[in-house]
Amino acid sequence: MIRYEFLMQIRKRSLWISMGLLAVITVLGQGDAGPRYLPDDASARVVASSWAFLWSLLLPIVAGMVLADRLVRDDRLGVSRLLESLPTTATTRVMGRFLGALAATATPIFLATVIAGGAESISREDPAVLLWTPIAFGLVLLPGLVFVGAFAMVVPLLLTAPLFRVLFVGYWFWGNMLGPSYMPSLAGTLLTPVGDYTASWLLGERALYAGADGWLQLLRPEPNGVTAALSVALLLGVGLIPLLVGSRVLARRATA
Amino acid sequence: MDITIRNLRRRFGKVEALRGVDLELSGGMFGLLGANGAGKTTLMRIIAGVLSPTSGQVLIGGHDMSTRQGRVAVQRRLGYLPQDLGLYPDLTAVEFLDYIGLLKGLDDRTARRRQIAELLEVVGLSDVANRKLKGFSGGMRRRVGIAQALLGDPALLVVDEPTAGLDPQERIRFRTLLATLPGRRTVLLSTHVVEDVAQTCRETAVMVDGRIVFTGAVSDLVRGAEGVTWEVVTSGPPPTVGEIVSAVSDAGGTRYRVVSVTPPDPAAIPVPPSLEDGYVAFMQGAAAGRSSA
Amino acid sequence: MRAVLTDVSSPLLWRYESRRVGVAAQAAPAAALAVTLLLTAFTANAGGSRADIERLLLTGLEAVVPLAVAVATVTVITRDRCRELHLALPVRYVTTLGRRLATLVGAAAATAVIYSAALVATGWWSGPAAPASPLVWVPPLLALGGLAMILTVVGRSVVLASSGVAATWLAQQLYAASLASHAGSRPFFLFLTSRYGTGEGWLLNRFALTVTGLCLLAVAVTALSRPGAAPGEEEQ
Numbered sequence: 204m205i206r207y208e209f210l211m212q213i214r215k216r217s218l219w220i221s222m223g224l225l226a227v228i229t230v231l232g233q234g235d236a237g238p239r240y241l242p243d244d245a246s247a248r249v250v251a252s253s254w255a256f257l258w259s260l261l262l263p264i265v266a267g268m269v270l271a272d273r274l275v276r277d278d279r280l281g282v283s284r285l286l287e288s289l290p291t292t293a294t295t296r297v298m299g300r301f302l303g304a305l306a307a308t309a310t311p312i313f314l315a316t317v318i319a320g321g322a323e324s325i326s327r328e329d330p331a332v333l334l335w336t337p338i339a340f341g342l343v344l345l346p347g348l349v350f351v352g353a354f355a356m357v358v359p360l361l362l363t364a365p366l367f368r369v370l371f372v373g374y375w376f377w378g379n380m381l382g383p384s385y386m387p388s389l390a391g392t393l394l395t396p397v398g399d400y401t402a403s404w405l406l407g408e409r410a411l412y413a414g415a416d417g418w419l420q421l422l423r424p425e426p427n428g429v430t431a432a433l434s435v436a437l438l439l440g441v442g443l444i445p446l447l448v449g450s451r452v453l454a455r456r457a458t459a
Numbered sequence: 460m461d462i463t464i465r466n467l468r469r470r471f472g473k474v475e476a477l478r479g480v481d482l483e484l485s486g487g488m489f490g491l492l493g494a495n496g497a498g499k500t501t502l503m504r505i506i507a508g509v510l511s512p513t514s515g516q517v518l519i520g521g522h523d524m525s526t527r528q529g530r531v532a533v534q535r536r537l538g539y540l541p542q543d544l545g546l547y548p549d550l551t552a553v554e555f556l557d558y559i560g561l562l563k564g565l566d567d568r569t570a571r572r573r574q575i576a577e578l579l580e581v582v583g584l585s586d587v588a589n590r591k592l593k594g595f596s597g598g599m600r601r602r603v604g605i606a607q608a609l610l611g612d613p614a615l616l617v618v619d620e621p622t623a624g625l626d627p628q629e630r631i632r633f634r635t636l637l638a639t640l641p642g643r644r645t646v647l648l649s650t651h652v653v654e655d656v657a658q659t660c661r662e663t664a665v666m667v668d669g670r671i672v673f674t675g676a677v678s679d680l681v682r683g684a685e686g687v688t689w690e691v692v693t694s695g696p697p698p699t700v701g702e703i704v705s706a707v708s709d710a711g712g713t714r715y716r717v718v719s720v721t722p723p724d725p726a727a728i729p730v731p732p733s734l735e736d737g738y739v740a741f742m743q744g745a746a747a748g749r750s751s752a
Numbered sequence: 753m754r755a756v757l758t759d760v761s762s763p764l765l766w767r768y769e770s771r772r773v774g775v776a777a778q779a780a781p782a783a784a785l786a787v788t789l790l791l792t793a794f795t796a797n798a799g800g801s802r803a804d805i806e807r808l809l810l811t812g813l814e815a816v817v818p819l820a821v822a823v824a825t826v827t828v829i830t831r832d833r834c835r836e837l838h839l840a841l842p843v844r845y846v847t848t849l850g851r852r853l854a855t856l857v858g859a860a861a862a863t864a865v866i867y868s869a870a871l872v873a874t875g876w877w878s879g880p881a882a883p884a885s886p887l888v889w890v891p892p893l894l895a896l897g898g899l900a901m902i903l904t905v906v907g908r909s910v911v912l913a914s915s916g917v918a919a920t921w922l923a924q925q926l927y928a929a930s931l932a933s934h935a936g937s938r939p940f941f942l943f944l945t946s947r948y949g950t951g952e953g954w955l956l957n958r959f960a961l962t963v964t965g966l967c968l969l970a971v972a973v974t975a976l977s978r979p980g981a982a983p984g985e986e987e988q
Contacts, residue, residue: 215911221909225915228923232927261922264919268915363776365776365826365827366777368914368918369783369820370783372823372918372921373787375918375922376926377791386808387794387795504836508840511978537840539840541836541837545832545833545834545836550771558765559837562838562841564842566762
């Protein structure tokens with residue numbers, strides 16, 4: 204199931220075009236603080252992490268948009284009835300579709316990371332950047348993608364896909380980029396899917412707002428290796444909640 | 460309503476779905492036969508004004524379908540049942556027909572409601588008229604589809620693969636319904652099910668690879684298989700000569716119906732052909748023509 | 753054209769089209785505003801200043817309502833089970849879509865007007881004088897809605913169009929300072945009222961956004977009017 208879900212999503216032309224366009228916009232609009240302008244002597248770890256963090260600002264939006272109608276669409280196209288007749292549990296079906304679709308939406312983002320890492324390796328004549336690239340992707344981008352993907356797949360079952368998309372964009376801004384000094388927000392907490400904590404740990408300095416004083420102070424420890432690992436664990440753990448809820452909702456609908 | 464099509468072509472990227480279609484037809488029921496992917500739906504969609512051709516001309520009732528005015532003039536007198544008819548599941552059958560009726564310009568509420576009630580009676584859905592469409596079976600959905608197509612008493616009815624996916628009983632019922640429709644109007648029925656045309660049409664055309672390869676009376680198509688339709692009963696392996704149209708097994712062996720220029724077996728006996736045999740014989744000839752060309 | 757003209761005036765037809773849009777899409781602006789109010793209450797509870805609260809309330813009107821309408825527009829255009837049938841009807845499909853979008857915008861407008869009136873009445877309004885209050889939300893709604901339409905028609909994909917709208921909205925929020933400070937980009941900055949008030953260049957900004965939105969809508973309508981141009985739901 205994971206394999207076919209992956210193939211179905213990866214063949215979506217819109218996934219590649221949207222990711223491509225947003226990647227170009229991100230590179231062009233990165234500003235002076237972007238990874239393109241890092242000093243020549245920046246370490247491979249910093250270069251790779253900076254690119255991963257830059258991608259994490261906008262590209263997961265596409266993943267959320269793609270996954271938003273994944274389960275809803277099965278209902279609309281009448282596929283749910285067929286799937287319900289298969290000898291698999293609702294949890295297996297949801298997890299299978301989640302992992303396949305997540306892998307597919309993460310693929311273009313991983314490619315963008317590798318392309319940037321490869322280009323930096325060549326221009327800086329430092330192959331270590333390319334070695335750090337998958338590590339940075341796995342630590343900065345992947346936990347956030349799991350978190351966002353899980354909510355994007357399940358919440359539309361309860362809210363409808365259009366309303367979810369609106370709230371998702373607002374949430375992405377509020378929960379990642381809106382400084383906690385302006386208003387109570389999740390930005391800068393361990394639950395920030397943009398990868399603020401892991402990026403801050405890898406960069407050796409605060410990437411955005413990680414650990415900045417604000418609402419829910421308990422979730423804002425100093426960024427370091429331990430809190431970065433805690434952030435990854437929290438994002439993955441909380442990401443499981445909607446998947447379990449989604450399985451229950453689908454199981455109930457199947458027997459209703 | 461007369462239809463004249465000249466050198467019609469339609470290309471989708473690298474695929475040429477229509478490769479120069481020429482067709483003339485007037486009133487009555489007309490069947491368009493062809494395998495899946497022959498280009499029938501593309502032709503139906505162009506006739507319905509849903510799709511523009513890449514080149515060529517379509518004149519319907521004297522209106523040129525390449526102009527907006529021509530399309531609107533035809534669409535005002537058109538009933539269209541697309542191959543993939545989606546319905547709005549939250550509406551009842553009456554509401555759906557009422558909505559389509561409004562879009563067709565049937566402004567008089569009383570007359571529209573009366574016509575809807577009559578059509579629901581015709582398609583046998585009066586009992587479920589106020590039930591939401593989401594609970595309807597495939598056959599019921601098709602019948603709602605034909606009812607919406609008949610709204611406004613159209614002069615041209617375009618029906619694309621109407622019996623696809625229906626069970627045998629629904630299929631027979633739907634065919635009977637189709638056969639009663641022509642009256643004064645032109646009905647264009649596209650299908651890959653030969654039996655649908657055999658039971659409902661006098662005139663037919665056969666499409667192969669984006670071209671019309673046969674136009675004429677259904678009886679002419681049947682006649683093409685005279686002398687080349689055989690029946691063989693054997694308990695051994697199936698005949699290897701010709702094309703097997705059907706195979707029915709019983710205690711005495713398997714009864715094969717074969718279309719072949721030469722007898723497929725020394726024990727083969729010639730039998731009167733059906734339209735299906737005629738279609739197969741014609742397709743064999745078309746394939747032979749293509750391979751020798 | 754008689755049929756088209758009569759159809760437009762039929763209240764029954766408008767009711768059917770409103771049902772096609774659906775309660776979820778029509779309620780999206782109100783739901784998004786409710787979330788904004790919730791966040792505002794949070795901010796107030798956390799000791800936010802009056803200026804911050806007023807700005808947040810205005811953001812709901814200027815940023816959240818247009819975003820909700822734009823995303824719902826993508827859905828309304830792409831999701832139609834009967835598109836093939838509509839294209840064979842004498843009423844232009846673009847007219848039908850226009851009617852549906854009108855019900856969506858109508859619901860959003862009603863929400864926005866009630867919300868504005870409530871803010872004025874309770875003394876939390878920080879925008880322009882009350883009669884000019886629609887200028888807070890109409891221009892960005894037109895611009896973002898027009899962008900949504902053109903992306904949907906050209907891209908023929910929910911993902912592409914909604915990602916494009918989302919990226920534009922987020923980029924404008926992220927680069928607000930830089931967009932508002934350059935003379936070339938200031939007229940096209942969507943959130944000028946809530947971010948920087950109604951000072952210098954505000955009217956020009958509202959005018960430029962309105963014209964941009966109308967141009968995008970005109971191009972999208974022209975593109976949609978071609979036979980076979982109606983965008984289907986994203987390739988599955």
